[in-house]
Amino acid sequence: MSKDFSDESAALEATVMEYMTAFMRADVPAVLATYAEDGVLMAPIGPAIEGKKQLAEVYPGLFDAVDFNMVPKVTEVLQTSADWGFVRSATEGTQTNKATGDTEAAKYLELFLLRKSETGAWQIARYNTTQIPAA
Template sequence: MKPSLRSSDEDEAATSARQKIENALAQYEAALNASDTTAVAKMFVADGVFMAPNNPSVIGIDAIQRAYDGIFQTISFDTELTVAEVVQTASNWAFARTNSKGFVTVKTLEQRVPDANHELFILQKDANDQWKIARYSFATTNPLPR
């Protein structure tokens, strides 16, 4: 994962929070690339929401785990997140905007295709003071087919 750049006016507390959030995003990226449903689900808060394009929202850890089970049965990822922005909005809430680029492999076709997205993560600290994904949505940045 490519981390964000430190803002010149960022204080020590903000730097620490940003680094912890970026570490959480790196863990998500690693779990995604490993097709590790359990590790992905652990990155979400209990009432987390996963919002994939052209699909209804998926709410709660069990539903998120089932959604990623389905995704990982269909495709595998080789992608890298680049953090564009991290903003802590309260002591236990933040959002991160990322871009990703890489490939997905469509398992039934054994075809590797380019993949690029922009993502929005809303993060919340859990009871153990760990940053977790509370809401996650993404959209492709690949050009439309002609």
């Protein structure tokens, strides 16, 4: 692949780590700040959640229901053009159902598609996460 743009892989990875850090803190405003206005979350919890308005409605309920104690590991970063790139990650740890207090081991794989905004910030345009069943 010929590359006629500056490599900003570190910035892509930094955006994903900002998201992960905010997610582990259950910090809804900080989570939303990492998304593009038209960002989409595709998770095993149901249909795709499209746009910041819907995301702002979903994340508080998720954080009210589950406490996540996870460690993310970036496994691949690839900038595909001047304003698009992706990051793959694997996350492991525990999650606790707040209603029951039950804690279980949890593993997820994530794929983030990022787009550079008009201000030059990399933002999550699409995010797909899949929980890996316990062995």
